[in-house]
Amino acid sequence: MRNTVGELGRNRAAERNGAERTLLTLAVRDYDDGDEAFTAGIDEQLDVVAEWWSSPVSSDAFRHVPAPALTLREDVEDFLREHRVREMEGEALVLFITGHGIATSRTHFLQLPGSVKGRHLSTWVRTTDLIAAALDCHAENVLVIVNTCYAGKISREIDDMLEDISAERRNRCRLDVLVTSGHDRPVQVRRFPTLLRAALERLRTTAGITTPHLSVVELMSEFERSLDPAERKKHRLRWVADGGGVLTPTPCIPNPGYRPVRELGGADGSRAVPAADYWLDRATGRTQDQDSGWYFRGREDINRSIAAFLGPARTRGVLLVTGSAGSGKSAVLARAVVLSDPAFREDPLCKTALDLSARDTVPATGSITGAVLARHRGAADLACDILEALGATPGRIRSTEDPVVERSQQILAVLRNRDDAVTLVIDGLDEADERERIIEDVLAPLNEFCTPLLEQVPVPRTDGEPFTAPGGLRLLIGVRSSRPLSESSVDLSEEEQGHREALKAVFRTAEEQRTDDEHSEQDIAAYLHALICEGGAHRASAEEAAALVAPVVWPSFIDARIAGEQLRSTEDPAAVARRPEWQRMLSNGTEGLLKRDLALVEGDGLPSEVALALLRASAFAEGAGIPWSTIWPQMARVLLGRPLPDWDEMIAKLLKSRLNGYLAHDHEDDRRVYRPAHETLAEALRDLDTDWLDRGGAA
Template sequence: MSGTEPRRYLIATAISHYPNAPAELEWDRPGLVEARRAIVELFTQELGYTHVSDLGLNPTKHQLTRELREFCRSPERRADDVVAVYIAGHGEVLDNDDYVLLTADTEPDDLYDALLPSTLARKILAGTKVRRLLLMLDTCFSGQGGNELLSAMARLKNDWREDETGLAVITSAQPRELAQTGAFPELLTEAVTSFATAGYTPPLLALDAVVNATRTNPKRPDFQHIGLEIIGLTGQIPPFLPNSKHSNQLSHTDLALQQAAEWDEQDKRRDVEFRTRLLRRAMGHSDPSRVGWWFSGRHQALHDIAAWLADPAAEARPALVVTGAPGSGKTAVLGLVAAVSDPEYRRTVPLASIGVRAGHLPRPKSIGTTVYAQSLTDQQIVRAVAAALRLPQVEAVADLLNHLSARPVPDRPHVVLVDGLDEAATPTTLCSQVLRPLMELAAPHLRLLLGTRPHLFAALGLHPDDHIDLDSPRYADPEAVLVYTVRNLLDAHRDSPYVDCPHDIRLAVAHAVAAAAGNCFLVARITAGTLAATPGLPDPCDPGWRRALPSAAADAMHRDLHQRFGDDAGRILALLRPLAYAEGQGLPWEDIWAPLASELADRPYTNDDLHQLRRDAGAYVVEAVEDGRSVYRLYHESMAEYLRQGQDGGRAQRAFTDVLRRTAPYHLDGGRDWSRAHPYVRRHLSAHAAAAGLLDALVTEPDYLVHADCDSLVARLPEVQSDTARLHASVYRTSIDIHRRLDPDGRRQVLATSAARYNEPALLNAFNSRALPGAWKAVAASGALLADNVRNVLTGHSKTVNAVACTELDGRPVAVTGSRDKTVRVWDLTTGRPVGEPMTGHTGHVRT
């Protein structure tokens, strides 16, 4: 554990014997001794906790509260300590609905003297430094005790700073449920170590993901449901459960990362993108357990990129684009360039073994920032660049340029590498309205190294000399494809028949595969992997065999799956298909991936099937991270295109919408509890619903509006159709400039105020009904509403605005404004964001 990690302590006890209880009551639970031992092993061996063993087994009420109190009040406690308390035993709900915990000295005829949850909470928290507490109750009816604990904890934390608060209660059963002895430790252990909860990437486990995994475990008794409640740490992954699978040892490159200084959140995200996308592609394989590099060739392309980076006339060539057909190795080339540009990563790249000469590579620190654009919005790209340049947080290119112009001219420009432009949320506007203005106006502060497919060249306004086409005669590298093919024949499968076969046969097979693949490394990889997994050797001189070799990624994937898995290929395809429709960085496993595969295929699939997929076809899937949780995507976009072929896209999006909605838990009144929905649901459900034509039903749920990701939802609100949905959309957009910056509780109050301004009492009551106790509630509100029901603050002009006109641009409503600052600006009225750059050159004030 590194020095920046908090100290973690476990106090675990079990009351397995009740001396005062007659045998006929059957209070004794000998199996709880083993349950406690299992929890101690889980927390100390898997999660890095120190076991505080003073309490032991079978404490009395006084012993339990005294030991907890003494530990928590110790001068050695720090506010950043993480304390986990596990208590197993017997719980009862009294006639007055109070829950009590029975300790070793409890008298059966006086249960009203047993331990109350509020007493337990007070002993741990009142007047102590404990601010990070995970309390686990493993008793019958423990959900009732959990509710009372949360109520007591909420009162005790009133004077704490919000960033200090982190209290969680996990209960082994619901308020009226029995708890099977030993079930909770077993279910918790399997959930904590399951890939359905998290893969290798997230350093922490989300508590709700862990609890969801216990509920879907087939070993769970039908009558028992584990519960969870959390106070504080809104929007964060609580620090209670470190991910035991998390490893920066995916390759030697990550050893340097552990020694780096603390980075801000944007830096961390970019590093994750680099390691899971560009670096993994540069290494040439997707298996996270491998540490070797399979990159080969591309000497001319690497040389020319290095020359551009070192060009003293940087302003004359502010951008360079690397392009090529799908599978041509564009991301691999850029990944290698990014790796060797980083001084720490550079030392881990085996240049000699991959045959790349140092003279063909850029110097250290040549590239300052790396971004992978898949699913990112224009504003997210701008924010990423601003963060990398240590500029104030901005979302408009004009503001970014203004900040840059105020800076002294640097000795050399900051180079930003942006790959995957064609996979961005809005590729055309990203190129024309973000990257092109930066290319034209940000010199000498900024240069761009870009990766995209060729169809975006026009939007970038590129000169023919400003790109490297990996498929052109100058840069195509057939020898590199051949070397890569040989490496896959040898190493893609542990039992490859090509390891011990005659060299001439291996080389002949590799030549045939590489010739069919042409310039496509992806086709060579898949085809060679298929052959490596096939026990027999083909006859490379057989014309029929050579003609059957695939030349396109879709054909290679089809052949691989059907040749290796035969009749079982349909199962593999069905399990992979949800990833082809995933938004953002990828699809969560948890309780989402398997249900989606089941819905799309109209047959049941479970987590066991996903584990089998991981063993059989894991090379097709890459783990990434979003919102601190593991998500999974296909290794290459070409694979997604293949999996979408012949599918009803509308039906797929309807399936996504239905399944994602069902994952949101319920309130007691039967309404959806969107506050506890998976982050993927809150961020991306609107995209799936809009594509499915089901957005109206979502927008008419007031609580969904409170918790949905603002930037994702607002861009799709113009698509709603029904009168009610349009009304709700108007209420939402009326104050979007305010509530998009707020947490859900603040957003609820602003939305309620907007509903009051619209004189919509039913909607007002819906927002107010779930307000926090003690929070102010809107009753009535006044204020003019704009004709199109939108109020955005359009910030950018430095002086008085003299003229405003509204029109449409590319089918979207826009406003055009003129100002005394001698500029004209265009604004997207749907999002409130600037469109393009300010129009300058006026010699006086711009008026109507």
């Protein structure tokens, strides 16, 4: 998996150091031969190249230097000299060359309006001379794209030319060259911009690549997706100089679909997870990722307990945050993660949250070192996440070693070498892939750091040195458990009882806080009221609507979220909440709410059976979720049972519809992925016996 956080850091460091990124476009567009279609095609090429490399979405837009009108060979040399291309420095240089090209038996030339047939050496420009000027400059990363007829001919010339570039530069810098045609093929002047623009739009939407930069292979792959098999030999990109491997991103190719994410930093700047999406979604209770509101209210007792647990008086201990499915465990943990983050304290959204909170419910700044999500993580994966949350780099594992045991030992070594107290948040333990092994082999060894010192029995050291207590560790763990019907009730499911009880058996001094006690009904009502009143709307009827809904959906915040999203889109939320048919739908929980929304999206041009297939595909996805790209459409097609002409259009409508509130998004393997907003919703969608398209619940 690519280290996205590391790449983000390198980008910021480069920007602070004034690193320059330059795009040179060297285009011969007018041969004075009356071919207006050719000139228009060259202009289209320049437009899409400039749009891509100057995109305002990118954190590293390039300085664009277009060549003036080029008539003679001397004009090209003047351009190279004026802009000191051979001496150019900076982080990235991209040179785009386009125009008429010709290939002799050994050499490829760029034709100019003043070029004389038969005098190639004197009046044409050797294409590799232009490429050499870029590759042998002082820029750290160089990409040259040649879009001329027969450009593949330069492959042999490039191999010879690279030998004349110093070995030190070849080994230290990225030097890549792409061509758009084979050695014996002409180009269609408008085909390249059409394909490049299609790739640009896919990267902005369906590709979902989350890194700031792309690898050359990712660019080539997205470019080729628009080609049918018969076209691939003619129009695909060819890589004639490989400067850095197939998987490594290059600063020369900005990702036009990149969206910067807020990074949470602990007291020492460490964090395993880029923050914004997961932790902010849970902490705020927002229903859309673009939403800037903070909706969760109440939970004062449990928030106060967490803040006290994270206070300076405590350096050791374990706090289990538990409750039934959908009751807001992740919300209270995420609130602590977000409000303790020093960087987030500068955000206006933080002021909103602080204004809503009693002072003793707010954790101290920097009191959490790292936060990790256990959902669909194996024991070795989670141990790696913990190491990174502690600011450590996971060490290499030999093939004969057990990675879980070795990673666990690395965690212990890191903790033993720290003098300060460490606090880790682990959420979604009940959704991990290897729950028992995580508890037994990753978490249990941490007991020596979590157990209060008064509870520890000093172990004599074999080297005769006096006993010294290891540094302190505070663990905040979120794990699902069934809600007991009474103080003496023991009707927990075997699996849920096992996880909670296993943790309590390992951490015998652990404290416990539940998120589904009787007081949480008032918190759900407050949350609903805030959702319905978003933007100042519906103040007259929001209180009545919230009071009607909260007792029905309690203790499920997930059902409250869905109901609130439905009500705030109506003209009179209280009137809708009073309707008997809507009340019946609400009493069926998530199933009833989703049935209503599936019926209503028909009006948005999204067939309900198509929407259901897309939602189900996201529920069946492994890992963090399903990437859009080609995978989501293929899985949905299987579930729907028939093909559609444009799945991408259907996915785009889904993400803009009321059904977007049923989805959460994340990042995995450098792709944006989607999944149901809660595991209980995913479980419901995976039940193929449920008749989701029953229109009786629509109101």
